[in-house]
Each structure stands twice: as C-alpha cells, then as structure tokens.
Amino acid sequence: MKRVIKNGTIVTASDKYVADILIEDEKIKSISDQIDEPEAEIVDASGYYVMPGGIDPHTHMDMPFGGTVTADNFETGTIAAAYGGTTTIIDFCLSDKGKSLKSALEKWHSKSQDKAVIDYGFHLQISEINEDVLNEIPEIIEQEGVTSFKVFMAYKGVFQADDEVLFKILVAAKEHGGLVMVHAENGDVINYLTTKALAEGKTDPIYHALTRPPEAEGEATGRAAKLTALADSQLYVVHVTCEEAVEQIAEARSKGFRVYGETCPQYLVLDQSYLEKANFEGGKYVWSPPLREKYNQEVLWNALKSGQLQAIGSDQCSFNFNGQKDLGRDDFTKIPNGGPFVEDRFSLMYSEGVHKGRISIHEFVDMVSTQAAKLFGLFPRKGTIAPGSDADMVLFDPAVERTISAKTHHMNVDYSALEGIKVIGEPVSVLSRGKYVIKDRQFVGRPGMGSYLKCNKFGLK
C-alpha cells in the first residue's frame, strides 16, 4: 500500500523544507516538492511539521521493582508513547545473577511480543561479570541484536556493580562493539545517608533527595568517565541531572573520549521543591537520581545546546500514586522510584525547548530521535526522514496549546507529574513503518504491531 504525506514541513536533525513524502512497503520511497501518485492514499500535512518519530532510549515497561511492578506494560506503555509522538522505545531488560543473559532477554521478549504497538529494542542490565557472562556477550551482540549494557553504580546490595565489574564490561564492550550505560550515583554514600536518615526518623519524600546529593552523582559520573577513558571504551550516562555530572561529561568529551549523556524532561522542568509537597504528594516526584535544585535546569539546557549531552530519555517507570507510591508513606526508601513520562517527553521538549527558544528545531529532532538511533545502532533505519528509512513519523501541530493531565493522558497510571502544565504543540498523527498508530489524535493501531529491533554494533557512522 502506498501513502503520500503532502505539503508538510519536513524537519530532520539537519533540514527543514516543504515537500511531499511517498511511503511504500513500510519505507520512505521518495521526497519531492510534489508527488502525484494516483493509487496512493493522500494525507494532508499542510501546517504540520513532519518529523521522524521519537525514539525513547530509556523505558522500563512491565518491570518489577521492590515487590511491585510498573503500572505500564508494553501495551499501555507503547500506546501512550505513540500518542506522544514516539515510535521506538529501547527498554531495559533486567538480568538475574547466576542465570544466562539470554534467559533474561527471553523473559523480556515474552513481556513485549504481541503487546507493543511500536517498534522496540532492548538494553541489557548486567550486575555480575564472570566467565559465563563474558562468553555470552559476543553472541548477545551479534545474534540477539542487543548492543548496549547497563551497569548500576547505586542500589547497593541489589543492582550495584563494583568498579571492577564496570571496567570489565567497558573492556568487553570495546572489544565486541557494545555501548556501556551507567546509572551513576555513588551507592555506598547513599546507603550510608539513607540508613542514617531513617534512623533519625526522617521519612518524608524530601529525604529521598537529601540523601542522594548531586555530589554523589557527580562523583560516580566522573568515575565512570575516567574508567571509560582508561579502557578506551564508550559510555552513555543515563539520566544526568546536575551540574556536577555535566562537568564530568564535558571534561571527558573535551579530551576526545567517547562519553555521551542523556537527560530527562523531568530534570528540565521540575525541581527538588516538588518533593516537599504536602500530603505525601511529594512521593509522586521520586526519581533516582532525584529532582535537583532549580538552577540545574539551565545547566542541563546549556549542556544540550552545546552538545555535551546528546539525548533525551523519559526514564518511563510508572507507579500508581494509590497502592504503589504510597507504600513509602512512612518510609521514603519504600517509595517505588520513577514516574510516567513516555507520553510527554516529545511534546514537552518541543514546547519548553523549541517554542521557548532554547534550542533549534533541528536540535530538538536530534535529541528526541536521531541521536538515540545513531548511538544505539538503529540509524538510518530509524531517526530520520529519508528515502530508505522506515516510515516512522509524526505529524505535529506546532500551534495548538493544551494542558497535560492524568485525566486525558494514556498512560496506565493514576497521576501525572505534569498535571496542569501547558504545552504548545501536539502530535496529531503518528505512523509506524507507514501504518497509522495514531490518526487524528486517536489510537488506531493494535497490540503486537510493533516489532523487535536488532541493534547494530556501536560505531562511528
């Protein structure tokens, strides 16, 4: 089946121009100032931006955490993602110590298959390194199409890996073409501080932030970057939140090391004061790393603009306020970490970034889509609008103003961290490999229409 997107303003990480796009067999076939293709379905994109579908490189769907499980699974989560303009997610597959990496991937395939409405890939979290694990890595990369490996420097006693594990993974990644991702916080310090806070009866959500200070993130970020330099490997720091961490990434990059950084919309628009909201409302704003003091927002925007940070992930990890978040009403360490952002990531970055003049529209496309595709081996299949690429695209109305609310969002969670916030711009229709997932603001897809994506090795494109 053929489809022509007519008269839209096509925007990529580099270009912006008005033209028609012909889609055929899931791919973009041609782009021209005028396409007349009688048998094709015509989509009028006049007045809309036509942009590559968003790529969210950081989601946790159907993930167990501290005795509960995220409110969104691969079905509800990807439907919400699609509503928000995102056509690809890369989800974190958790492995279990003592079991094979492949068994972890199998579990994640079973969670996502027949559920996802958009395409998806996996990162693989690793917390131990032994001969078995090292032997499995080449196969995971070559055959399973998983080329990014996540290491936690925090969550002591649970996920936390020590520096030797991190270093070995960095070395293996370099050898086999992987990219190492770190959650960078010093878990030892945090362990001490949280234990002490609880012992002192400090149980409110704000103590979540106060016991995970930015210095602990800066320290771990610098450590990971220096280990990467020593290993001559490559590193992607997830959810960078503060000046202390940005400085470390910038320094490594200025010396030519392959160190990349991601931040999340929450750190750009919310701040630490939200954790102090009364009636345990603060519990809604518990992420790790935590929301920071407000001045960090400008630091992060500058880092994005000057290229020190590359990508925007949602860190989608939703828990209901009632029944999940409130497990920690009397003990902040029991609040499930994370929040719902997969749906709003794209629009929020447009509104706060492009509309408010902080970044160009090309920088926007680059950070919400193209860079993730390039870093995680999906480019040029994903992340751009060009002949030969998958026809993943968003028709975006840059003029409409709307208000974000849990009442209207599509994530399976009972609150929005952005309740009442106004944004300019809205994804009107969204196509995944040429098929509508969202059409005129309505979900028209079906579970299972999303495919698993094998990622290519890390490498300079």
Place this chain on the structure above:
Amino acid sequence: MKRVIKNGTIVTASDKYVADILIEDEKIKSISDQIDEPEAEIVDASGYYVMPGGIDPHTHMDMPFGGTVTADNFETGTIAAAYGGTTTIIDFCLSDKGKSLKSALEKWHSKSQDKAVIDYGFHLQISEINEDVLNEIPEIIEQEGVTSFKVFMAYKGVFQADDEVLFKILVAAKEHGGLVMVHAENGDVINYLTTKALAEGKTDPIYHALTRPPEAEGEATGRAAKLTALADSQLYVVHVTCEEAVEQIAEARSKGFRVYGETCPQYLVLDQSYLEKANFEGGKYVWSPPLREKYNQEVLWNALKSGQLQAIGSDQCSFNFNGQKDLGRDDFTKIPNGGPFVEDRFSLMYSEGVHKGRISIHEFVDMVSTQAAKLFGLFPRKGTIAPGSDADMVLFDPAVERTISAKTHHMNVDYSALEGIKVIGEPVSVLSRGKYVIKDRQFVGRPGMGSYLKCNKFGLK
C-alpha cells in the same frame, strides 16, 4: 533543464542513503529511491558520495596586503574552490576608515562580479565605530545582505580595533541580527615581541611563530568571548589554532553563550616545525595565528568532534613564494601572511577526518558545509541536499588516492603548502545551482556564473 543524479550515496549532516535526485530550475526537486524522468539528463553517481557543495566561510580573494595583493582573485580562486568541491565562499570585504561601509561593499562587488564561478557572500571587516558606521549597519544587514562583521584584535596600528569598538559592534550585532567575527590575537603583545625580535636580529620565518605565542591567542579569544557574554551577543572566532583558545570557547559555550569557533585545515595537518624549513621555505607556512606545536592538532580534532568548534574555513589568502612571500626573506614581518587552501580544504578534511576515523561523515559535511550555511544565514538554500535547496553538490569518489602538488592544483600560486601529501577521496563532478562547474574533473563553467548571496540575519534556525 532537468537532471537526475542516479544511484549516488547521498550524505548530509544527518543522513546517508542511496537514492536518486531530480534537479530542475537550479533547485533540488525530489529525492527518491528511483526516479524515471525521460527528458532529464542522467548522471550516474554509482559509487560516489553525493554531498552538499562545500561552503568556505573564510576566503580572501583579490585582497591587498602589505603592498602586494593575493595571487588568487575571484576567478582563479573560485575555479580552484570548485575543483576542490566548494560551491560557496564567503569572502572578507575590507573597509576603509573614514569611508562608508557601503563603498567597501561596492569595491568588493566590482572585484567579484563577472569573475566568480560559484556563489559567494561577504563578511564586512570594521575597524572603527562612530555614529556613521553605527547608522549604516542596519541597512547593510537588511538591504545589502551582509550580516557578519569582522573585527581584528591584532595588527596594531593597521586593522586592530580596541575593546570598546569590539563591544559596540557586539551590541549592534545583537540588536540588528548580525554575527561578529574576530581575529583573536593580542596585538599589543605581538607588537612588542616582533619589534624586540627584529631589534635582536631575529629575522627568520620561525620568529613569526615565536613572536605570536598561543597565549596571545588564548587571551584574546577569552576576552572576546567574555565581552560577547556581557553584551549577550554572538561571536564567531575565526582560525582557532590552539588549546588555549579552544578552552576559552568551550567554557563560554558551556555557560550557554552563543560563541562559535572555526579552525582551518592547516592547523590540523601542519605544525610549527614547518616554519623552520631551510632556504626560506619556512616562509611558505606563515599564517596568523601561526602554525602551532603538534599536540594542538589533537586538541583541535577533539574540539571539532565534541562540538566546541563548528566550522572549517580555508583562510585562503595566497601569495606566490617567488615575488611575494620572499619579500620577507630578511625580515619575517614582511612575509605576506596566508596561504593557498581553498582547493584542498574539503578533500583534506575528508581524508584526514573521515578516512582516518577521527570524525563521522556527517560531522564532516556539517563542518565543511552545513554549519557555515546555518551560522551565516544561507540555510537551507545552501548546505544540504533536500527538496527546495539549491542544487549545489559534489560527486565525491571516496576511494581514489592522489597526491597534492602545485603542479596539479588550480590555484594561481606557485607552491602548495601540502606538496606531496597523499589524500584519499576526490571531487569528481561539482554542480552549482544544477549546472556543472566541474565535470569529470574538468572545469566546464565560466566566469560570472556565480551569484552574489544575500545572507539572512543571524538566528536560531
């Protein structure tokens, strides 16, 4: 007339894919996996990269300097540029104190008209600021299409402007949409050092480098960046050569200031030791700022890769070795500053950058073409391959190996600073607004086919 470029690998600052391109009426009309256009001339680009024509934002054609004039004028210079894959130059128009800015532009129009074989724009050099000059600036920007203004912080007693002049231009640029460019070296210090060196009988070319130390460039670069920050204006630092300067630009950028930097191929491949060549051969390598110690090359590559520097200019400013350079045989201060690089800029960056794995091919296109178009108000007319853009493009053979030599180059100058250096890759055919300038390695254009380009105001695209 229509032309179809078939089967090339199209490469832009963001994308890379195989497709056909239809050109009509000087513009790119469509891009498609297959274009069948019976009446069009077919150009087989199989095996070639099809890239946006190079944009050289830093040339001096037909420029008087110290009693002589550059060896290349707008005809020979643009023919050589075209041979090298460059389809746009932005040349520096020098103004005279006491005369109107417009009169300076008129002089430059008369030098270029009927001569240029590719399109060209102008930057305007300013060395004094008074009411007349300030009053003229809005008109220069709005009507003349000149939106970038050059200030020299060196050449004391000749071009050098003091900090108050620089600051006033920064303020005016901010107000009216201009971009300020600086030659950043501390002219006061250099004046002292050169006078002293000559007084001590130090006359060889190497003293050109030793009397213009990198600290003098770093100091001036930092000063210009800080004045830009204070004025909340925008700055483009031309020909950045050393770590001291890169650090200043990086620091300003990390704080969110609109400071940009250019380096030149000579600083990436040559070094200070060339000035010590015997028999006054060192005189061929006299640029200001001078070539630096070799370790700076890696600093510059890292700065390009990490986005601290944005663009590559040739600083084309050719003087014959015999009859011009040798004016300074007994006094290095009399050696005309500059060298021939407009022809080799593009290929050298490909060979040293992409071929040697230092940068991606997208970064290459970005720095030799797209960024200049964006910074100087020519995008998307120039700098990309997309429907609606001018059909300025290069068919580039990435496989061929050749040796650079004055015997085979097309610049009107009797030596090459790259004599004997091997490069991989060659522009085979070059089109300017859809017309061949170079076809199968032969010049097929004619003087005057290049047009003057009015640049748009500076602004976030």
Place this chain on the structure above:
Amino acid sequence: MKRVIKNGTIVTASDKYVADILIEDEKIKSISDQIDEPEAEIVDASGYYVMPGGIDPHTHMDMPFGGTVTADNFETGTIAAAYGGTTTIIDFCLSDKGKSLKSALEKWHSKSQDKAVIDYGFHLQISEINEDVLNEIPEIIEQEGVTSFKVFMAYKGVFQADDEVLFKILVAAKEHGGLVMVHAENGDVINYLTTKALAEGKTDPIYHALTRPPEAEGEATGRAAKLTALADSQLYVVHVTCEEAVEQIAEARSKGFRVYGETCPQYLVLDQSYLEKANFEGGKYVWSPPLREKYNQEVLWNALKSGQLQAIGSDQCSFNFNGQKDLGRDDFTKIPNGGPFVEDRFSLMYSEGVHKGRISIHEFVDMVSTQAAKLFGLFPRKGTIAPGSDADMVLFDPAVERTISAKTHHMNVDYSALEGIKVIGEPVSVLSRGKYVIKDRQFVGRPGMGSYLKCNKFGLK
C-alpha cells in the same frame, strides 16, 4: 632605651607561644620565656596577643581624585592606621605623563614627611612607557627604594594603560627586580556601559556597580595574568572582589606563575546591595571595583584560606559624605571612588576571620602583615616578631567587643562604611620601632615619627 613586653602570647605567621620580648634601639633583641632586665620599662601583655604590626599595602593618602582630594592625609591617615593596629603603609604615588618618575616621588615625599606617625613606603603608578621612563626604572628601584609599579587597566582616558604599556612594565620589572601591580577591570567595556547608563538617565549609585560587572574584572585579571606568564614576570592584583577574578589568579598560580592577589575587607563583609541604600546613602559604598553579590564573600574567604589570595589591603581612600561623595548625587560617575578602611582592616579581619573560625590566627597575621612585607621587600625588617626585626607590634585584646562608628573612629571622614558593625578584639597598644604610637587606646605619638622605607627588590626570600 629598653622595653620588655612581658607575658604576652606572641603570634606570628607561623608561631604562637607565651614569652617575653626585649626591645632595644628600635629592634627586637630577644625573646625568652622570662626576661629580667632591670633597667627596662616593663609592659604587661598578659592576656594579650602580641602580633607584628599590621602592614597595609594599599592606601591613598592626600590623593587628588576627580577635582577633590582624599579626606585623610598622611597625618590623620596614619594616626588612624596606628589606632587600628597598623604600623606600616605602602601608599600609591601617582605620576604625571610627561614628567619624570622621580618628580612624582618627590611630590609624595613632601606629602608624607613630617606627617606620618608610622613607617611608610611607596608604590609608583605608571601610565605611559617611553624611553625616559624605561631608563628611569632601574634607578627608582636601586636608589629610591620603590620596587612596585602600578598599572591601571581601567579609567579610560585618565589612568588607563594599554596592554603594550603593561607588557613593557612587566618585562622591565622582571629585568630589574620590580613587582607589577594592576587595577584589573576592562576600562573599555566600563566606559561604554557608564556612558550608556547615563544616557538612559540611570544616575543612582547602584549603577556604579551595574556598569562595572564582575566579568570585566575577571577578564582584565586573566589578561594581566597571561601577560605576566608570557613575560615570565611577577604580578600583584590589587583589590580582587569576585569569583571571576579569583579563578584567573588560581589558574595562573597552579601553573607556577608568580601571580599574587589582594582583597580588601569591604569585599569580605559588604555587598552590592549596600549601593541601593536610600537617600544617596549608597554613595558611601562606591569602590572600584564595586561591591559584589554576596556569594562572592565566601569565594574570597576560600581563596584566602587556600592561598590563592595572599594579602589584605584597605584601599584606604576616604572622602566625606557631605561635600565629596555627594558630588555624585545626580551622576554616579561623579562620586569619588573609595572609602575609609585603614583603621578597621586589622580588627575586622581578626573578628570576621579568626573569631568566626574562617582562618587560623597564623593565616591572619600572614595576610594582614607578613605577606605584604615579603612581597614588597620589607621582610624581615617588618612583618614578624623575631630578634633583629623592627619592634613594630600590636598588643591585641582578643576578648573585647566593640562597635565601629564614625563617632569614635579616628579617620578624618564623616562616616563609616561599617557603622554599627560589632567586632571582637581590639588593638590596645601599638609600637613603631619600639616607641608607643598608641598606648592604652590613646595616641601618644607625633607627626613625623614615621620614616620612609626603602623596599628591597622583589625576590624569593
């Protein structure tokens, strides 16, 4: 005549111990746990600190400025200094363009002779460099005992020297053993900003601060430091006020360059908000560089503690509020710059520094006395308590609390910038070369008892 200071706690830049001190012939003769010298006058110092007399390396006595002259001359100024625990000042001698340096010194000798009640030396300000000046410098250093030279980077059109003048002085200082001092602010930028502010009708004192931004100080400080590095010379930056400047000094020092910095008590305890006081009271707080935002205070304390700044000067430059400061009631640029601080420098640093736990008592002595002696060639004659040194000392009561007020201070000026501020500690008695200047809080000296001090060349002691 002999005098024994008994039972005091002797404190130097390094030591602290209880002992007796025997003074004979203006010098310290011995220090012992017990001195029994029958013919000596006994001074009971029990409960007091006995410290080296303060050295104030930055005063302007009897100085013309903008059509008026400072309220304090060498008599009133040095009496006040002595009350405050200071036994040596180094005053800035202003030279006139076109006249000999020696004639400037003669003028300053005639201002100070028969007036000063404590010893004094001179720095010499230079604003032009020509053959005559360069030829005079060796003699000034060798015979006149003036070894420090001041250059202004601000006050465009009045004192401001360009970079070439500064560089030549740096070179001359290195050659002949001088130390270059700079007032580091970018006068060009300030000239633009003040002119613009006045043109916009912004005439209140606060605009003094707003038109002399910290970036202008940071820029000039870094420039001076880099020129010093290039000249391999030595530099003392007077009145450092802000983070931007501290960073530049710290960077130069970390690379091993001989760059030193001074701050003043006003920048440690007052801040920019004082300039906003109603009824033109803000005019009392006009210094150049101006008072800064409050967070800079901590930056300065840290810089003192970590050794990035070395000395504390008062920048004593007093003007009466009525009749002098109020010349600028309708135009902040007409407010005479400066304030009265020579009397309070010592006590304020003790109270805010030592008493509040920010610095050790040894660091206190070092910065208010010893370092200035070492940097300006007066050590060990001045700046310590050791056999052979001049018996310049302060008996300091660390327990007493008092309130600073113009009603009780001894400077010849009608206001105090510290009115109402409480300090802990007070100089009780002060000796200059073994003679009382202040005895039990009363002035007992006489004009002319202070001697001119020839300073030694700059050099590592």
Place this chain on the structure above:
Amino acid sequence: MKRVIKNGTIVTASDKYVADILIEDEKIKSISDQIDEPEAEIVDASGYYVMPGGIDPHTHMDMPFGGTVTADNFETGTIAAAYGGTTTIIDFCLSDKGKSLKSALEKWHSKSQDKAVIDYGFHLQISEINEDVLNEIPEIIEQEGVTSFKVFMAYKGVFQADDEVLFKILVAAKEHGGLVMVHAENGDVINYLTTKALAEGKTDPIYHALTRPPEAEGEATGRAAKLTALADSQLYVVHVTCEEAVEQIAEARSKGFRVYGETCPQYLVLDQSYLEKANFEGGKYVWSPPLREKYNQEVLWNALKSGQLQAIGSDQCSFNFNGQKDLGRDDFTKIPNGGPFVEDRFSLMYSEGVHKGRISIHEFVDMVSTQAAKLFGLFPRKGTIAPGSDADMVLFDPAVERTISAKTHHMNVDYSALEGIKVIGEPVSVLSRGKYVIKDRQFVGRPGMGSYLKCNKFGLK
C-alpha cells in the same frame, strides 16, 4: 642542663634571622641576638642554618608486607632519619580485621619502644568499620593520642576499604577530631590491569607502573575529596604523584574544603623511566603509586609552591634489593612496594627546592616540618623554633656538596634509589629535645631516647 646555640641563622616557616638560642630542660627557653649564659654548653652555629627538626609524616618501620618485613626497624630507621635531619616520624600502625584497634597500637608500641632514637607518633590504618571499631575511635583519639586514620582505596582483597567504610570514617573523624588519610588509587581497576598483564606474560617492573595509571590515582583522589566534602570532614591524601590527583585536590581546596596533600621526594626527582632499568634494577623503583612521567615533577613543584600540596613524606618502606625486591624478578606484583627515603627527604628537598630556586627556604621548612606538626596535632611542640617548643633542631650547612650512596647512607638497606645523585647542603648536628642525636655528622644518641608523642585533635590552630 643548658645549651646555647650561638650565631646560627635561625629559619622557620616564616622567619629568618641571626640569633642565639638557649635550651634548657629539653625546651627552647630564649632567643636573643646575644645570649651569655656562663654555665651553658656553647654550640657554635656560625654559617649554619638552625632549623626545626624535620617531621616525616609517612614512614613504615618494621612493617610486614607480602610475606617479608621492611629492612629498617624503629632503631635503624630513626637513626637514619636523624642523620638526615629528621627529629620526628609518624609511622603507620596496621590494624587487623576482627581485632581491636588498641591491640594494633600495642603491637606498634612494642616495635618502637626502646628502639627509636627520635620522637614518634602513630597513624592508625583501618580497613573495616563496625560497631566495635566506631566505639573505639573516641578513646583512641582522646586517650591514645592517635588522631589520624588511614584508609586504603587500593590493594583489593588485602587492605582496600570500600566507599562506605571510607565515608563512615570521615564522619567519625569529623565528630571526634580526627584526620582521615587515604592511599588514593582505584584498586578495582588496578586489580584488573595487573591480572591481565600477568596473564599476558608482562612481568617486568615497568608493568608495575603501566598497570597503575595516573588516571586511577586521579579518580580515587577526586572520589575521596568529594566524599570528604559531603561529610564536611577533613582529608589528607598521602603520596600524591601526578597532575590528575593535584587537580582534584586543588579543586576541593578552592571550594573551601579541608583537603590536604602530601607528596614524596621520589616523585619530585625520579620518574617512570627508572622502572625500565636493565637487570631488574627497575625493581628498586617500585612504589605505589608508581613513579610517573617526568612532566609531573613540575606539576608537583607548582602545587607545593602554590599551596595546593602541604607536606613532604618519605613513605620510607625499605626492602633490600637482594632477598626482598628480587622476590618479584619474575612477577612484578611480587616486588615489595616501597623504598628507602627517610634519610634523604630533608636534604633532597633543600637541594632540589631551595638551592635550585624552586621554593623559598620558609616554604621548605613549612613542608618538611611545620605543616606536618600542624596537621597532626604536634604544633607548637614540634615544627618550629620558638620559646616553649621542644628543642628539636638541625644545624644545617647549606654550602657543602655531597653525593648520596648506599655505601655511606645509614639506612639498613643494600641500595639507594638516589645512588650517585649530588645534593647541596647537609645536616651537621641534630638535637632531639635538646640532646644531640647527631653531633658533627656522627650518631651520638642511643636507642630508646625517642618518646612516643600523643597527637592532639585535628583543628584550625
């Protein structure tokens, strides 16, 4: 008994003057330009510097390491120290996991008592933290007079403590008045690199350096400094060797944190190339951290001069070349780490520092003596020449030139790492609490004359 040191040039961290010193009852009683004390023994110090005895804050006497024990014990080691001008050492007491801290001190007392010829104190090494240890710390500080605690960030599986242990010690130190010391290298990375090197058959001494890269030291140093900042505690980084580490300390200090650094003479005069000496001679130069590339020497000198590093320790830890060092002939990891330097520390710093013009003589005294006394709670008892202080002093001949050699040194070890190196200056006589230990270059003391020193709590003096 009384003794008068006559006509020497007394030099302290601050002062330099010619005077006589009267010693009585182990203490300095008076200092005077002339002392006539008939019953006193007269020591003619004409032409000599009389300086505070050196304090070596970093020695390992009689220490077991990898199955062997250091060649020097408290007798031979302190005799050699005294020959070299050192009158106090602070030795590292190793504790055992599972045993009380006090039992460790008892063991160290039994090693030193009746052996030492100069005074000595202890640092206490800790590698685990539990309730017992935490409960013991206050008593150790208050009653045992041990106020400094050493943590290893390297030697994985042996001494290495994790970040939580380090953090808890920092917190305890802050609370009770201790100073935390770290051996800062990332033991995890080093563990990986050494294992890998051995697996690849890389067994020569040079691999000791190559598997302990400076980045691993810089990383750990920065981590320790950041944890100290978070705990608002105090830190002393032992044996700093490289630019990467200096930068971290300087940054912490510039922010006002109480972070101090020590370097060792070996890092100032030797470099990594020594490890490549043939015939396993390289094994003599195995320290941890290792000797670095030569350019780091200048970095360290600059750091000392600008106050970023405070003290010089010898890291005395001697092993014979034959029988000990050569245990690692076939495996660099089996070479006992350390070397003999307690005897040469003082002279080498004078010769390379003061004589060569890198530091002033006051800075010399400060870093080889006074600063250690102040940081470790021994001041003013030790570290200066002032009435009331212990009469620990060195008569130093600054003119004599001599050559260091194992043949003539007094350490109980069969080689010198400085064999053949010439130094200017020599300790002629050395007094400990007023008694000669070395008289006219001969040992005249006796084992056991040295006393154990209880250190005071850490605090701003």
